[in-house]
Amino acid sequence: MDGTSLRERKKQRTREALIDAAFELFTTKGFEATTVDEIAEAVEVSSRTFFRYFGSKEDVATSVQLQQFLDVYSALDARPAGEPVVTALRHAVGQVLRAYEEGGDDAFQFACVMRLVQDSPAVMARSLEMCTEQLDEMALRVAGRMGVDPIADPRPKLVAAVASAALQVAVRAWRETEPDEKVSDLADRAFALLEAGINYPPPA
Amino acid sequence: MDGTSLRERKKQRTREALIDAAFELFTTKGFEATTVDEIAEAVEVSSRTFFRYFGSKEDVATSVQLQQFLDVYSALDARPAGEPVVTALRHAVGQVLRAYEEGGDDAFQFACVMRLVQDSPAVMARSLEMCTEQLDEMALRVAGRMGVDPIADPRPKLVAAVASAALQVAVRAWRETEPDEKVSDLADRAFALLEAGINYPPPA
DNA sequence: CGACATCTGTCAGGCACTGACAGATTCGCT
DNA sequence: AGCGAATCTGTCAGTGCCTGACAGATGTCG
Numbered sequence: 001m002d003g004t005s006l007r008e009r010k011k012q013r014t015r016e017a018l019i020d021a022a023f024e025l026f027t028t029k030g031f032e033a034t035t036v037d038e039i040a041e042a043v044e045v046s047s048r049t050f051f052r053y054f055g056s057k058e059d060v061a062t063s064v065q066l067q068q069f070l071d072v073y074s075a076l077d078a079r080p081a082g083e084p085v086v087t088a089l090r091h092a093v094g095q096v097l098r099a100y101e102e103g104g105d106d107a108f109q110f111a112c113v114m115r116l117v118q119d120s121p122a123v124m125a126r127s128l129e130m131c132t133e134q135l136d137e138m139a140l141r142v143a144g145r146m147g148v149d150p151i152a153d154p155r156p157k158l159v160a161a162v163a164s165a166a167l168q169v170a171v172r173a174w175r176e177t178e179p180d181e182k183v184s185d186l187a188d189r190a191f192a193l194l195e196a197g198i199n200y201p202p203p204a
Numbered sequence: 205m206d207g208t209s210l211r212e213r214k215k216q217r218t219r220e221a222l223i224d225a226a227f228e229l230f231t232t233k234g235f236e237a238t239t240v241d242e243i244a245e246a247v248e249v250s251s252r253t254f255f256r257y258f259g260s261k262e263d264v265a266t267s268v269q270l271q272q273f274l275d276v277y278s279a280l281d282a283r284p285a286g287e288p289v290v291t292a293l294r295h296a297v298g299q300v301l302r303a304y305e306e307g308g309d310d311a312f313q314f315a316c317v318m319r320l321v322q323d324s325p326a327v328m329a330r331s332l333e334m335c336t337e338q339l340d341e342m343a344l345r346v347a348g349r350m351g352v353d354p355i356a357d358p359r360p361k362l363v364a365a366v367a368s369a370a371l372q373v374a375v376r377a378w379r380e381t382e383p384d385e386k387v388s389d390l391a392d393r394a395f396a397l398l399e400a401g402i403n404y405p406p407p408a
Numbered sequence: 409c410g411a412c413a414t415c416t417g418t419c420a421g422g423c424a425c426t427g428a429c430a431g432a433t434t435c436g437c438t
Numbered sequence: 439a440g441c442g443a444a445t446c447t448g449t450c451a452g453t454g455c456c457t458g459a460c461a462g463a464t465g466t467c468g
Contacts, residue, residue: 007434007445035423046448051425086403121333128332129325132372146404157373158394159402165369168336169361190362197401198363199290200350211414211465239454250417255456 015053017043022060023112031057031120058126064113065127069134071096076141085142089163090191097184114183118175131168135160166190219257221247226264227316235261235324262330268317269331273338275300280345289346293367294395301388318387322379335372339364370394 021042025034036057040047054060075092083091100110117127138160143150150156170187177186225246229238240261244251258264279296287295304314321331342364347354354360374391381390 005435010434011446036425037423047424048426048449049447052446055425057424084403084405124336125329125333128336129329132328132332154373154377154390154393155397155402155404157377158370158397159404161369161373162366162398162402165365166362169358169365173358173361186358189358193359193362194366195403198359198366199288199399200359200363201288209466214465215415240456241454251455252418252457253416256415259456261455 014043014045014049018045018050018053019060019064023109023116026061026116027112031116031123056126058123061113061116061123062126062130064109065117065130066134068096068100068110069137071099073137073141081145083145084195085145085159086163086191086195088145089142089159090188090195093163093167093191094184094188097182097187101182101184114171114175118172131164135164138164162194163191166194218247218249218253222249222254222257223264223268226261227313227320230265230320231316235320235327260330262327265317265320265327266330266334268313269321269334270338272300272304272314273341275303277341277345285349287349288399289349289363290367290395290398292349293346293363294392294399297367297371297395298388298392301386301391305386305388318375318379322376335368339368342368366398367395370398 018039022034022039025038025042034057036047036050039057039060040050054063072092075095076088079088079092100106116123118124135157139156140150142159143153143156146153146156148156167187167190170190171183174181174183174186222243226238226243229242229246238261240254241251243261243264244254258267276296279299280292283292283296304310320327322328339361343360344354346363347357347360350357350360352360371391371394374394375387378385378387378390
């Protein structure tokens with residue numbers, strides 16, 4: 001049952017092999033032009049086995065995105081307790097994004113997933129669905145920071161949803177800008193706007 | 205080419221018949237248990253014709269949601285020019301939702317779509333995708349209200365995305381609350397929170 | 409009425425995805 | 439090592455979504 005058993009290691013290896021093969025094919029042929037059979041063949045398993053690891057062809061991409069969410073959670077937990085929630089989210093997200101930008105290993109895969117999400121509607125749809133699935137988890141952490149009940153108080157869920165939306169806007173702006181503006185900067189600016197309030201013009 | 209030609213009227217009729225039949229079957233049998241063939245049979249057309257009207261089975265639901273977006277746009281344009289954007293969105297959305305709650309015709313269909321979106325993942329995914337498609341349009345109107353460039357200034361897109369997220373949170377909260385709390389009230393509260401700022405605790 | 413455009417049904421087919429079964433692999437135990 | 443149990447995998451058959459291509463029906467306009 002532990003992670004060092006032969007069975008578990010084999011499973012992990014085929015799982016990663018499937019992800020690698022899938023991204024290789026997605027980037028060269030495109031998402032919809034790639035069939036599950038091709039991915040499975042590249043790893044020398046049956047297509048039936050593919051569906052035992054991933055619920056759908058899109059899930060290969062979203063499984064990577066899920067890990068990114070978990071990274072944000074870790075970074076969020078590491079932020080000081082007194083920090084306001086949006087500010088904490090701003091720093092946590094910026095931290096994770098900068099790590100992806102500089103870390104050579106996952107940097108390619110990260111850009112790969114982002115392009116995939118923006119370019120193929122099916123992946124986009126599944127990705128958005130996964131993001132909303134993660135909203136409860138994120139709301140839970142926000143509620144913890146605020147010291148309020150995550151069910152009775154609507155604010156944690158709102159903050160989580162708004163933060164997720166801001167991040168999506170930043171990523172999309174990143175994909176659309178011609179020069180290589182950094183995602184981390186775009187996201188940082190988006191969160192900074194959230195901190196200041198968005199009911200323009202401010203009724204001061 | 206005008207809307208009163210026989211051909212156009214026939215098309216409109218089959219389109220509405222398909223939507224009605226689809227919702228009838230979705231509510232009784234469930235979304236995934238309903239096949240496109242069944243919907244087409246109920247209207248006495250071929251399933252091929254169904255796909256000439258709707259790009260996918262999910263699109264039957266999202267086509268209705270699209271109309272709701274258009275309603276919000278109309279309401280938004282009717283708001284006074286000086287009003288801050290989030291406040292204007294709050295009133296526009298509230299106005300549209302209250303109309304759906306009281307209008308007996310579309311009230312049933314509205315509740316129907318909302319249940320559909322929350323209950324079946326495929327519809328949820330497609331719905332979210334359509335919402336992001338509408339973000340540009342909404343951002344355009346927000347930019348007009350703010351009197352800024354919708355491309356150079358990132359704020360309109362951010363406001364649109366945040367407002368959409370807030371609305372989604374409200375709808376989801378509505379579906380989860382046992383008693384019949386009104387969507388319009390939940391949405392109003394969510395937008396009110398946005399107006400006040402969400403960087404809790406406020407660093408006052 | 410006739411030329412034309414448009415809509416529809418039928419057919420064939422690809423691809424995503426699933427349940428069921430049998431064979432192979434690994435695990436836990438003696 | 440050896441044996442039964444649990445788990446993983448491949449094969450097969452099948453359903454359902456969705457699409458291109460063609461031919462026939464229907465509406466449109468001079």
